[in-house]
Amino acid sequence: MYVFGMAFSVVAIVIQDFDAIANNVGIRELIIIGLLNYYPAMSHLLSGIVVSMVMEYAENIVKVYLTTVALLLTAVVSVYLFNFHVSLAFFLGSRDLKWSIGIF
Structure with a gap:
């Protein structure tokens, strides 16, 4: 279910950070930005799965x-x-x- 949210987030990142990506920002900065976006997304994903498992039964x-x-x-x-x-x-x-x- 959170796949749609991730898709919209990728589009927003590309639109907002296109200049930084086009100007060859270092790979280290891109990894840090990616991790900062990855952890909250995974937290929402896992909490949604847990809630759906509880509510199913x-x-x-x-x-x-x-x-x-x-x-x-x-x-x-x-x-x-x-x-x-x-x-x-x-x-x-x-x-x-x-x-x-x-x-x-």
Whole structure:
């Protein structure tokens, strides 16, 4: 699934860095640039595979529960790391989501 993302990344690199490539930038710099792009791409690729393997065998309630937990953990981490302010709409929506899981 991430093959499409990699294809778009290659096109963007060629368009943005065409001058550097055309002017024979040293092979060492190209390897460093390649590795800096390779590691995040592989991280996304592997995390996508792991998530798809977990979701393949999970029931619907587990999928909803995991999505809710991921949403809430992301919000909590964003408050501390990025100074994210939780709005009233977000709070009410997450509260309703937690209640609906409990009722289900």
